[in-house]
Amino acid sequence: MTMLNFFCAAVLASCPLLFGTLGESLTEKSGNLNLGVEGMMFMGAVAGLGGSYYYEKSAENPVAIISVLIAIGCAFLCAALGALIYSVITITFRANQNVTGLALTIFGIGFGNFVGEAMSNAAGGYVVVSDLTKTAFNTPLFPALSTIPIVGKLFFSYNFMVYLSLVCAIVLAVFLKYTRVGLNLRSVGENPATADAAGINVERYKYLATVIGGGITGLGGLYIVMNSANGVGGVWVHNCISGYGWLSVALVIFAMWNPSRAVFCAFIVGALSVMRLYISLGIPDQIYNIFPYIATVIVLIFVSLRKKRENQPPASLGLAYFREER
Amino acid sequence: MEKTKKEPFVRIAKREDISMQKAWFIRIAAILVALSIGAVIILILKHNPFEVYADMIRGSLKTKTSRVETVKIMVPLLGCAIAIAPAFKMKFWNIGAEGQLLAGAIAATYFALFHYETMPRPVLLAVMFIAGAVAGGIAGLIPAIFRAKWGTNETLFTLMLNYILLGIEQYLQNGPWKDPKGTGFPIIAMFDANARLPKVFGVHIGWIIVLLLVAAMFVYLRYSKHGYEISVVGESERTARYAGMNVPMIIMRTMFVSGAIAGIIGYITVCGADYTLNEGTAGGVGFTAITVAWLAKLNPFTMIGISFFLAILSKGSNTIQTNFKIPASASGVLTGIILFSMLACEFFIGYRVIFRGHRKKGDVKNDNA
Known part of the structure; x- marks a missing residue:
């Protein structure tokens, strides 16, 4: 039974990481290394919470599903807006990607905490969504199926966000591997000059991949703020994202830019993050917390040593593309 | 339908040279x-x-205490920007200043906690300085070795090291180095007076060290053989190899220097500003410093101005929180917006935007050239 609970907790813990990893994978496939994931998660989190909160305040009889949809829409759009700023500056204005990504992180963290605090002040203490929305984010999507012994708990006891993240992963994996547009996108990330010569609109692909990818990472932020697995849910907590974005950037490497592998890698890291609550290993918590990062470094070294072609980062990752300078 | 020679609505052309005044006009x-x-x-x-902005400036510059606070924010920011400069000049994207700073801080703290009685103060401070520099240097060297030998991506490697070093710091703070006298939240004990940096004009001596580093880095990059090698590797590794330079050696040496400076800043932070080590010792300075270095175009003297400006924003935001009840996180928002617009404006310095029908004489010739 402990193992079962552990598995479920691991899945819940891995969900925001999976959103972050998927979004950033899509972005990096276009050759854009957006280091602003942490910032975009903050933006998504505060916008999603705010959207839901103000909807509930303004509607007479708030409906859970509308509140949830508004939260998802706001989170996605706000994080996508952050990614759009990044895109304009790096793609159109050709600024350095690392620096712009860090600027986005600084901005996003500031934005999240600033808006979060301003909303809390306006609300006179805390911004809390009602139990209605909280329940929607924290109860099983398939209540009937989840009562089946073991199997029900194992596969059907999660909230809808978990399934949404899995659907995202599958869609993204199929998109990148089996569709024409996905192939074009990958070629933009590998060699934009060649893609350009083949008639692919490099700028448009980079814009779309980065903005949509950013929006997906925002859903990870929304999950963190709405989920109550780590304590209170549906309330703004100062600095609530606290490193999930950076961990997602690490996970992209750990998963070697592969969305289906991202599911397993996010699960492993999620499991690591909750394991100490279930199994005692005798390792100090703080050392234990750096395992994902050490694992990422090892993967990074391993990837560069083996030079296996399909596991490499997109070849043009982090480089700006200027048509007239090719 | 005429399809031939349709002029695009907007197009861009590279500027060959732009006057200093015009460039600064665009930046301002x-x-x-x-x-x-x-x-x-x-x-x-x-x-x-207007009131809020004026209050920010008053709050960060008016009184002596506030000026001291502003300089205290500025010192690590400027120092880390200096640390990053040689690496970025080499196009080695070292985003690990945060971790390298922590490595230096941890090494310095070791001597402050366990050897403060065994050495006279100047010797102790010197030993801590060297320990900080070496530890930071090693933290910078590790990703450089892998990059030089196997081409491991340095951006991601240095990024990961930040969190690994932060975890080590947290472990030390919660475990072996925990203040035995402390109750409640685990902290590392305050340093003995022996292990604290002296003050000059009310601010710890770190500001002088950082200004010396500014001058030294300027000379190092501009006039030394190492500086020349760094620029060549940054422009093209192949060219450097053809010219007979030992590229792996240059990468590793430069990253050791870069990390060592960040380590020295860690030493300054724990011995001069905080007198202790905690999880907030680095506190994002390593990241912000990257934007400082980049906006200054890696010129150490320009970094002074930019880090001063960001320090005013940061200190000023604390003031407006008290006076206007505006959350202090406003500094992050404002800093972010300023960084965005500064990054974007470089485009208008490097390129000219031409709208349809607004053609200057001579453009045609330039375009065909």
Whole structure:
């Protein structure tokens, strides 16, 4: 039974990481290394919470599903807006990607905490969504199926966000591997000059991949703020994202830019993050917390040593593309 | 339908040279644009933007205490920007200043906690300085070795090291180095007076060290053989190899220097500013410093101005939190907006935007060239 609970907790813990990893994978496939994931998660989190909160305040009889949809829409759009700023500056204005990504992180963290605090002040203490929305984010999507012994708990006891993240992963994996547009996108990330010569609109692909990818990472932020697995849910907590974005950037490497592998890698890291609550290993918590990062470094070294072609980062990752300078 | 020779609505052309005045005019305009966006946000919060901005400047510069605080924020920011400069000049994207700073801080703290009685103060401070520099240097060297030998991606490697070193710091703070006298939240004990840096004009001596580093880095990059090698590797590794330079050696040496400076900043932070080590010792400075270094175009003297500006924003935000009840996180928002517009404005310095029908004489010739 402990193992079962552990598995479920691991899945819940891995969900925001999976959103972050998927979004950033899509972005990096276009050759854009957006280091602003942490910032975009903050933006998504505060916008999603705010959207839901103000909807509930303004509607007479708030409906859970509308509140949830508004939260998802706001989170996605706000994080996508952050990614759009990044895109304009790096793609159109050709600024350095690392620096712009860090600027986005600084901005996003500031934005999240600033808006979060301003909303809390306006609300006179805390911004809390009602139990209605909280329940929607924290109860099983398939209540009937989840009562089946073991199997029900194992596969059907999660909230809808978990399934949404899995659907995202599958869609993204199929998109990148089996569709024409996905192939074009990958070629933009590998060699934009060649893609350009083949008639692919490099700028448009980079814009779309980065903005949509950013929006997906925002859903990870929304999950963190709405989920109550780590304590209170549906309330703004100062600095609530606290490193999930950076961990997602690490996970992209750990998963070697592969969305289906991202599911397993996010699960492993999620499991690591909750394991100490279930199994005692005798390792100090703080050392234990750096395992994902050490694992990422090892993967990074391993990837560069083996030079296996399909596991490499997109070849043009982090480089700006200027048509007239090719 | 005429399809031939349709002129695009907007197109861009590279500027060959732009006068200094014009470039600075564009940069100042960019800052003004950013400040006006900030003003709109302040208006939304129902405050007077001019009052708020004036209060920020007063709060960070008016009294001696506030000036000391502002300089204290500026010192690590400027120091880390200096640390990053040689690496970025080499196009080695070292985003690990945060971790390298922590490595230096941890090494210095070791001597402050366990050897403060065994050495006289100048010797102790010197030993801590060297320990900080070496530890930071090693933290910078590790990713450089892998990059030089196997081409491992340095951006991601240095990024990961930040969190690994932060975890080590947290372990030390919660475990072996925990203050036995402390109750409640685990902290590392305050340093003995022996292990604290002296003050000059009310601020710890670190500001002098950092200014010396500014001058040294300027000379190092501009006039030394190493500096020349760094620029060649940065422009093209192949060219450097053909010229007979030992590229792996240059990468590793430069990253050791870069990390060592960040380590020294860690030493300054724990011995001069905080007198202890905690999880906030680095506190994002390593990241912000990257934007400082980049906006200064890696010129150490320009970094002084930019880090001063960001320090005013940061200190000023604390003031407006008290006076206007505007959350202090406003500094992050404002800094972000300013960084965005500064990054974007470089484009207008490097390129000219031409609208349809606004052709200057001579453009045609230039375009065909």
